[in-house]
Amino acid sequence: MQFEKKELKKKSENLSDWYTDVILKAELADYAPVKGTMVIRPYGYALWEKVQEIFNGMMRTRGVENAYFPLFIPHSLLEKEKEHVEGFSPELALVTIAGGEKLKDPLVIRPTSETIMYAMYAKWVHSWRDLPVLINQWCNVVRWEKRTYLFLRTTEFLWQEGHTVHATEEEAIDMVMTAQDWYRQILEDYLAIPVYQGTKSSTEKFAGAKTTYSNEALMPDGKALQSATSHNLGQNFSKVFDITFQTKEGKMDHGWQTSWGLSTRALGGLFLIHGDDNGVILPPKIAPIQLVIMPIKKKDGDAKVLLARCEEIRETLTNSGVRVKVDGREEPSVGRRFNEWEVKGVPIRLEIGPRELEADTIVLVRRDTGEKVTAPRKEIITSVQKLLEDIQTSLFEKAKKFRDDNTRDAVSYDEFKKIMSTTRGFIRAFWCEDAACEAAIKEETKASTRLLPMNAKKETGVCVHCGKGAVHCWLFAQSY
């Protein structure tokens, strides 16, 4: 990596250019030869592996197991659930030639795996003893997109998709709620992305779902990012795929199903929210490298002693569970290397030179605030751990404050339009729940319904657009 800090685009000036620029310069991802696709480079992929590790741990507590289903879905299978195929048709990629021959039936590359998984579930489920089915898969999916936005919108992306079958709807709803809670934890507690949770409108829900639950985050430009969704599928799919089971009482019933997914898109949200003019900022809990040790050599100093001390510190911190890297390179210059680690968003830089060696101290520099503290080496573990916790909390709180400050009530449609044409952000407003009204609002303000918040009380009000009676305040926003 060879660049000067001044070459970086400014986040404050052009969010979109800055975003692309820092992702490329931080070596998180790169554009690939096929339009719409990208490469996730090792530093970016390490973040995804961390998400996988955390989420696998959560799923294990509930007995959800990983498996792998094929990439190819016969078009006829996809057509079984009418809403589902209509929702996905415009985005499909089709294999028509294979092994040198034209295929009789084109194969769809999975845009999501409900249909292929449920065709198998129908084979496997016969009795209440076979339930619940609790299966997840980590895989690539393809949804054709014309414009690429690294991580946020690519033709192929990586995700996990959990697909379960239960004996009762209560159990299925409980599963969806559990998945929603896992997503909240991943997004808020690890990625430091505050989210609103709630249900989608009929227009915005997943094609084929009874109810879709979403996690919506606010980006710095005031647009919402849908960051993970969970679906109560009811018996919609089990009826068309014939997933039937004999109940304990000897009757036949269709299974109650759920599906839920989190993709590499969430990482895009992370980069957008926490970064600054110097690059991305990674929340400590998810950062592949939490602390980089920089020996500051001076001409008159003893480099060997300095490097030995750095190794000692690395070992101490590694043993206490901190993910550490020593940057002992001879070149580029110290200043340039500072920039490199800043653009990559490593939460803490630890500096140590002859002066610190002498005083038996270390210097810790926070990536998020730039704050610099000198600490006794003896207290290094507690100092570093505390700082990592502070950074994690502070990133979340800062993002939450921005989100809260940019969540506004709109009583009149004029107010609604004014907000959407200036600051944007989330708007809380009464809506009559008529799809025509929703479409008109979207057409006129680019804002769509994002969700009806969880546990929203029934209220009495009038629709912000048409003035008819409305019983719920919905959240609106423009979105990615």
Place this chain on the structure above:
Amino acid sequence: MQFEKKELKKKSENLSDWYTDVILKAELADYAPVKGTMVIRPYGYALWEKVQEIFNGMMRTRGVENAYFPLFIPHSLLEKEKEHVEGFSPELALVTIAGGEKLKDPLVIRPTSETIMYAMYAKWVHSWRDLPVLINQWCNVVRWEKRTYLFLRTTEFLWQEGHTVHATEEEAIDMVMTAQDWYRQILEDYLAIPVYQGTKSSTEKFAGAKTTYSNEALMPDGKALQSATSHNLGQNFSKVFDITFQTKEGKMDHGWQTSWGLSTRALGGLFLIHGDDNGVILPPKIAPIQLVIMPIKKKDGDAKVLLARCEEIRETLTNSGVRVKVDGREEPSVGRRFNEWEVKGVPIRLEIGPRELEADTIVLVRRDTGEKVTAPRKEIITSVQKLLEDIQTSLFEKAKKFRDDNTRDAVSYDEFKKIMSTTRGFIRAFWCEDAACEAAIKEETKASTRLLPMNAKKETGVCVHCGKGAVHCWLFAQSY
């Protein structure tokens, strides 16, 4: 799972039918709707996750990092390396329609990722400082096959592919040798599959490689299974993809490359080798469940006390690192449940009933030999750990003895033909290294050259087929 032991096909009678039967009944995998594809079910996928965990640990010791490259490769990229495209063309799957439109340039679904990765490497590598590039990816690849053989031959399969670039050929060769050693460890020490290691002939080597190194195992029907390969790519790809770097001395050079892959195919080898008429047998080091605890309830016994004891044992063993499951189900019958765990190949069954409760003992039953031992409960940890080690060693030794017993020297071509038409197995024979001779042998005996063993001495002999001078004994076998 509802079946009687007697319903299982016999391994001794028809290996191929038995194989398919036990894989389906052990719920390791299932046939998927699209011909040539399969589903890896949770029990089978857990084995693959174990392989991933072990191999990731090995790669980390050498600084190899995981990343993710796109599924889609432009056909033009694939064509850059002539041998490479010729080797893969017959097996390609092509996307010709996407997003509702016919694509101008069809996209190839990756059969392997040399071309797409090296197009990126060319962008990233400029100086000796950028080397070595040490990247691996875990992904799905597609090679069109007409006949499916679960795990062993499927249109889509999962694998890891490591792709590295080095400043010198020595470093590249060292990387290939390291990868080969990792594969030997995975195959022999974990999967208990003994392998011969060596180099492939020009005909059998990877399309585009300078040298291909292989790991060949022997299956019970006397056929060889190529279980993992590593390639010294020399500068073949770096020249066509223009991966150039400035050396320390300021000159320009092309990178020296390697690639190496291990796929879910290796699991097929595992099932074929170790199974018996009662099902698969999983080597303890890789088994998702190493020990199943079966409470044997008697009418007059106290079920609560028995189950509490089972839980206690589960905890003790889990805490000492054993992967344990308690099967406390009320149905099906104990006998049927014994069969279930046998077909799934769980290494140890621990039985405990009123008698053992009384005597404070446990009964341990080995899956591989059926041997039953009673042990004091106090010594449970050492007894179980020793038994797991014994089973692991014994599975390997048994497979090795079979492999060694079925590796024969053939001095004359008559002898060669006789072996291949009866016992099969590996044949060690002189070969003149002429491709025409190799083709004739394959045509006449179905046996191909599998490899020239590592460190094979130069000898003086005559080709087993044409009688011309030959300097090396090669290993021949029919293969999967």
